[in-house]
Amino acid sequence: MTVVVIGAGVAGLACALALADHEQDVELHEAAPxxxxxxxSWRDARQGVILDNGSHVLVGGNRHALAYLRRIGSRGGLAPAPVTLIRADAADGRRRSLPPYRLLPDLARSLGQLRHPGRASVADRLVGLEHYRDVWSPLCLAALNTPPAQASARLFGAVLARSLWQGPWAGRLLLPQRGLSEIFVQPALETLSDLGVQIRLGHPLRQVIFRQNRVDALRFDDYDRHLSRHDRVVLALPWHRAATFLPHLPALPGRAIINGHFLCRDGAGADHGPIGVENGLAQWLFRRCNVVSATISAADSLLDWPAELLARLLWRDIARITGQSRPPAAWRIFKERQATLRHDAATNALRPASRQGRNLYLAGDWTATGLPCTLESAILSGKTAAKQLIEDLF
Ligand SMILES: Cc1cc2nc3c(=O)[nH]c(=O)nc-3n(C[C@H](O)[C@H](O)[C@H](O)COP(=O)(O)OP(=O)(O)OC[C@H]3O[C@@H](n4cnc5c(N)ncnc54)[C@H](O)[C@@H]3O)c2cc1C
Known part of the structure; x- marks a missing residue:
């Protein structure tokens, strides 16, 4: 029996790894090179540094993601951020720090407010908290990529249950110290190769051919991969791609994230924690080496703005906040149109389970993991698909 995993995002990698660890034969096919x-991440020729498609943050309570990193020998790629939250006003550059103990009364209240969330939004439940505007609203936008007035209170509760509600270690932000590929992807590919997994990059799936309710063959450009009675398929694709192969899947709305990376001539600042931005275009600034990266969540309305305009506006805020006196040596704007799902209650209710048919499983951050689209959700989904597939064999 062979399991054919389609898609080598983090969900597909985690799924292939869990299967190979259970001594299953695995093939992994990825469309992109x-x-x-x-x-x-990749080495950017213009900036001469490693850039990520978008700044990624984990928390200490992301136990599936951290177990995955330990398994591939890459846990050291993340380091904790300072515990004190820094907020800065883009209008005048003034900074304010918020030590975590000041959030304790709000945290205690949020437990009660989110206990029975129903289909309420985050704003419905949390707007009365003391730090709603300066902490909970930006945290919701960062974690769910959806404004609090739309964002599902249930999903935000799930995030808090695996982070701040568990205690300081679980709520601690963990920041990648190197490029994302170096931490999450390359070591996984090497581990999979060592386990005998066949990996084909630049090998897109073109069609799923069904016969009598089961996948009969997978069509690639160069051949049809026929499935034996024992073979299994895991589609670890983003929702909008999976729906092109499986028309019964619901059409789920996505949300964009825009990231601007700026190579600073004067360095990116001594303290390397994230900075929450008030009254600016971006909501968060991240710093690594000499690069300041600005994240704009729920950025759908800005997708058509020219990159030059976005860069100019973002740099104006960055210069004020980090005290840059000279223009950036280089910059890049990345627009991820389908960065995550839109995490409202209605969309959340439509997310599909992993098991899809007699020999077909889904993985991906957007499946019904109970978590928003994050690395934790992607890795959990990959492990869940592998676990169900193995259970179904016996
Ligand atoms: C800008 C940005 C910022 C983010 N910030 C954070 C963060 O701070 N913290 C966090 O935890 N998460 C964050 N995320 C979310 C996180 O990156 C995703 O949840 C995760 O990477 C999704 O992994 P996945 O494997 O489910 O999907 P994908 O990464 O989408 O993987 C699917 C794979 O399938 C491949 N594929 C598509 N079509 C085919 C085909 N026909 N044949 C074969 N392969 C195909 C794709 O090329 C891709 O490699 C962020 C995402 C973005 C975009």
Whole structure:
């Protein structure tokens, strides 16, 4: 029996790894020349540094993601951020720090407010908290990529249950110290190769051919991969791609994220924690080496703005906040149109389960993991698909 995994994003990698660890034969096919999907990095010729498609943050409570990193020998690629939250006003550059103990009364209240979330939004439940505007609203936008007035209170509760509600270690932000591919992708590919997994990059699936309710063959450009009675398929694709192969899947709405990376002539600042931005275009600034990266969540309305305009506006805020006196040596704007799902209650209710048919499984951050589209959700989905597939064999 062979399991054919389609898609080498983090969900596909985690799924292939869990299967190979259970001594299953695995083939992994990825459309792009590079694995990693929405979590990838590369050496940028213009800036001469490693850039990520978007700044990624984990928390200490991301136990599936951290176990995955330990398994591939890459846990050291993340380092904790300072515990004190820094907020800065883009209008005048003034900074304010918020030590975590000041959030304790709000945290206690949020437990009660989110206990029975129903279909309420985050704003419905949390607007009365003392730090709603300066902490909970930007945290919701960062974690769910959806404004609090639309965002599902249930999903935000799931995020808090695996982070701040568990205690300081679980809520601690963990920041990648190197490029995302170096931490999450390359070591996984090497581990999979060592386990005998066949990996084909630049090898897109074109069609799924069904016969009598089961996948009969997978069509690639160069051949049809016929499935034996024992073979299994895991589609670890983003929702909008999976729906082109499986028309019964619901059409789920996505949300964009825009990232601007700026190579600073004067360095990116000594303290390397994230900075929350008030009154600016971006919501968060991240710093690594001499690069300041600005993240704009739920950025759909800005997708058509020219990159030059976005760069100019973002740099104006960055210069004020980090005190840059000279223009950036280089910059890049990345627009991820389908960065995550839109995490409202209605969309959340439509997310499909992993098991899809007699020999077909889904993985991906957007499946019904109970978590928003994050690395934790992607890795959990990959492990879940592998676990169900193995259970179904016996
Ligand atoms: C800008 C940005 C910022 C983010 N920030 C964070 C963060 O701070 N913290 C966090 O935890 N998460 C964050 N995320 C979310 C995280 O990156 C995703 O949840 C995760 O990478 C999704 O992994 P996946 O494997 O489910 O999907 P994908 O990464 O989308 O993987 C699917 C793979 O399938 C491949 N594929 C598509 N079509 C085919 C085909 N026909 N044949 C074969 N292969 C195909 C794709 O090329 C891709 O490699 C962010 C995402 C973005 C875009």
């Amino acid at each position: 590079q694995a990693g999907g929405r979590c990838r």
